[in-house]
Amino acid sequence: MKTETETASAELERLARAAQRGQPRAFDRLAEALLPRLRRWALAHVSSGDEADDIAQEVLLKAHRSLADFGFESRITTWLYAVTRRTAADWHRKRHRRETLMAEHFEAPREPALGPELDTMALTELVRLEYRRLPNRQREVFDLADLQGIPLTEIAEMLNLSPITARVHLHRARAAIRSRILESHPAMVEDL
Numbered sequence: 001m002k003t004e005t006e007t008a009s010a011e012l013e014r015l016a017r018a019a020q021r022g023q024p025r026a027f028d029r030l031a032e033a034l035l036p037r038l039r040r041w042a043l044a045h046v047s048s049g050d051e052a053d054d055i056a057q058e059v060l061l062k063a064h065r066s067l068a069d070f071g072f073e074s075r076i077t078t079w080l081y082a083v084t085r086r087t088a089a090d091w092h093r094k095r096h097r098r099e100t101l102m103a104e105h106f107e108a109p110r111e112p113a114l115g116p117e118l119d120t121m122a123l124t125e126l127v128r129l130e131y132r133r134l135p136n137r138q139r140e141v142f143d144l145a146d147l148q149g150i151p152l153t154e155i156a157e158m159l160n161l162s163p164i165t166a167r168v169h170l171h172r173a174r175a176a177i178r179s180r181i182l183e184s185h186p187a188m189v190e191d192l
Contacts, residue, residue: 005154009075016076020067027067031060037077038084044143045088047132055091059084074157081158085140126185130177141166142173 012033018026035056042055062083070079131139140159144150145166150158156166 005151009077012076013072016067016070017072020070027064031064034063034080035060038080040143040148041081041084042088044140045085045136046091051091055084055087058087058091062087078158123181126181127177130180131173133180134173134176138169138173138176141169142177145170146174 012030015026015030015033019030038056038059039049039052042052042059043049046052046055059080063080066083070076131142134142137159141155144155144158145152152166152170153163155161156163159166161169
């Protein structure tokens with residue numbers, strides 16, 4: 001019996017092959033099915049939903065232009081994840097150039113204030129803040145594993161890593177988030 005992830009992957013591949021053959025509306029259905037996933041992947045690389053939307057749209061345009069050349073040697077999601085990563089990296093390079101040229105200074109993210117009781121929303125905000133401070137690879141693996149629920153074996157394939165390396169990145173990300181939160185808010189130890 002196929003898992004939900006395997007069933008979804010098979011459907012995406014079916015749609016991609018149909019779009020590649022020029023079947024009417026196949027790419028539209030493929031794009032509709034992929035957009036939330038692409039947006040989520042992009043969000044792991046940028047700081048706002050609007051930026052993630054822009055990157056996801058750009059990835060769909062690139063996929064539309066390049067789908068005819070895709071040979072299905074890997075999963076369609078593996079290919080599109082790589083396209084998303086490259087598009088996000090390009091976006092960061094362009095943004096850095098613009099910021100340098102315009103000499104804009106952005107305000108650093110503010111830490112939420114925690115009262116004597118552990119507030120779930122404040123804790124969530126702390127985790128988001130620390131998540132943004134993780135190195136790129138750890139942030140990617142943490143997002144894919146803990147936030148999206150993708151199995152480590154699939155993450156390893158998507159990122160071209162060994163499963164052990166993916167597991168190490170996930171462990172380091174979790175440990176870094178936890179230790180930074182406890183370091184900045186030692187009173188939380190009692191609540192956790």
